[in-house]
Amino acid sequence: MSKSIEELKSLTTQIRRDILRMVHAVNSGHPGGSLGCTEYFTALYGKVMNYNLPFTMEGKNEDHFYLSNGHISPVFYSTLARFEFFPVAELSTFRKLDSRLQGHPTTHEGLPGIRIASGSLGQGLSVALGVAQGKKLDGDDSLVYTLHGDGELQEGQVWEALMYAAAKKVDNIISTIDYNGRQIDGDTDDVLSLGNLHAKLEAFGWIVLEEKNGNDLEAVIAILERAKTETGNGKPVVIILHTEMGNGVDYMMGSHAWHGKAPNDEQLDTAFKQLYLEAPADY
Numbered sequence: 001m002s003k004s005i006e007e008l009k010s011l012t013t014q015i016r017r018d019i020l021r022m023v024h025a026v027n028s029g030h031p032g033g034s035l036g037c038t039e040y041f042t043a044l045y046g047k048v049m050n051y052n053l054p055f056t057m058e059g060k061n062e063d064h065f066y067l068s069n070g071h072i073s074p075v076f077y078s079t080l081a082r083f084e085f086f087p088v089a090e091l092s093t094f095r096k097l098d099s100r101l102q103g104h105p106t107t108h109e110g111l112p113g114i115r116i117a118s119g120s121l122g123q124g125l126s127v128a129l130g131v132a133q134g135k136k137l138d139g140d141d142s143l144v145y146t147l148h149g150d151g152e153l154q155e156g157q158v159w160e161a162l163m164y165a166a167a168k169k170v171d172n173i174i175s176t177i178d179y180n181g182r183q184i185d186g187d188t189d190d191v192l193s194l195g196n197l198h199a200k201l202e203a204f205g206w207i208v209l210e211e212k213n214g215n216d217l218e219a220v221i222a223i224l225e226r227a228k229t230e231t232g233n234g235k236p237v238v239i240i241l242h243t244e245m246g247n248g249v250d251y252m253m254g255s256h257a258w259h260g261k262a263p264n265d266e267q268l269d270t271a272f273k274q275l276y277l278e279a280p281a282d283y
Contacts, residue, residue, distance in 0.1 A: 003046055009217055011082055012042045016248045016275050018078035022094040023262040029095060029103065032258040033149060034075035036180050036215070036243040040147065041079040043220040048228070049145060055085055055112035063142045064131055066116055068124020069149035069178070070104040071260070077101050080113040122155030124148060125175060129165055132173045143231060146175045151183030154192045159204070165236040166205025174227045175238045179214070180245040182256035197240060207237045214243035248275055 003011070015038050023029030045051075049063045067076050074094065081088045086100075093099035100109040104119035116127050124146050132144040152158065165173065177197070185191050194200070201208045207230045211223040223239055230237045245259065246252025249271045263271060272280075 005218060008042050008046045010277065011046065012038050012217060013248070013275050013277055014280060015042065015075060015078045015082060017272060017277070017280055018082075018091055019074040020249070020263060020268055020271050020275075022074045022078070022091055024264075024268045025092070026095040027262045029074055029262055030071045030260045031074065031262065032182070032245040032252060032256070032260070033069065033072040033178065033180065035249060035252065036245045036247045037072055037075050037147065037178050038247070039215050039217045039220045040176065040178070040241060040243075041075050043217060043224055044145060045079050045083045047221050048224040050142065053084060057115060059115070059142075060138070061140055061142055063145060064115060064128070065145045065147075066124050066128040066131070067105060067118050067147050068128075069121060069147065069152050070118030070124075072149075073101070073103060073105050076105060076113075080111075085112040121149070121152045122157040125158055125161040125165070128173060128175070129161055129168075129170055132170050133168070135172060136170075142172070143228065144173045146173065148175065148177050149183070150177055150179045150181065150188050150194060150197075151191065153177065153194055153197070154188075162201070162204045162206065162236075169234045170236050171232055171234050173236050174224070174231065175236070176224075176241050177238065178243055179240050180243045182245045182259065184256065184259045186256055201238050201240075205235060207233070207235045208240065209237065210240040210242075212242045214241040215247045250274060 016035055019031055019034045023031050051062045081091050094101045095103050100111040105114045106117045107114055118124055128144050128146045181188050198208050209227055213219040227237050227239055244253050252258040
């Protein structure tokens with residue numbers, strides 16, 4: 001069922017509450033990047049991507065999504081549950097023994113919505129390019145979407161894949177870079193600067209789009225829809241999406257400190273007051 005923008009905005013807040021509750025319950029996980037990418041996931045699954053339920057691994061004649069920076073699994077799991085891939089109640093098993101919701105997504109337990117295990121950074125684009133080329137061979141006109149962290153771009157395999165995509169004219173893929181400027185060890189510019197990322201991606205032969213308001217749901221929907229119009233032109237498409245790590249929770253924003261740290265009881269309560277919903281759908 002199609003949801004209105006207001007419904008999707010409320011759902012975005014609910015997903016943020018899910019993220020915090022999940023990492024708090026087990027005192028582990030990665031809330032910072034998850035909170036920063038919530039609008040992207042809500043836009044992708046709520047408005048942009050064409051997919052079918054029940055989920056099938058092959059996913060013929062439907063769009064695919066591949067999460068490369070797998071440590072932001074909380075936002076991925078919550079989104080999948082809220083869009084009815086699996087029961088919302090299962091979110092309470094996050095990172096627990098025998099759970100399908102491991103710290104990084106895995107495929108061996110058959111969690112609906114997960115097509116690759118993504119823990120080691122830098123590999124997602126390579127996998128997605130293979131899928132995108134497979135769709136072309138099958139005569140499947142659907143698109144492949146990927147998400148990557150900006151710190152992840154320090155991995156050399158990403159650049160090999162970027163070069164391959166342009167050389168082989170893989171024009172049915174839309175990759176997005178979560179450009180929040182922070183990673184686990186500090187600011188990305190201090191750890192290993194990406195320099196002029198826009199120019200570098202263009203030099204590698206990609207169509208490059210950029211959105212400065214990556215935490216504005218309507219802006220994210222618009223840039224993804226624009227990216228769709230750029231596909232099929234002989235070049236892969238990439239979006240540089242500027243987000244704020246920890247967005248929505250004031251004490252988590254403006255720092256890399258919450259990349260991989262869970263809030264305590266008092267901090268969780270403070271965050272929930274900031275992420276207020278009239279009728280939160282707890283699990």
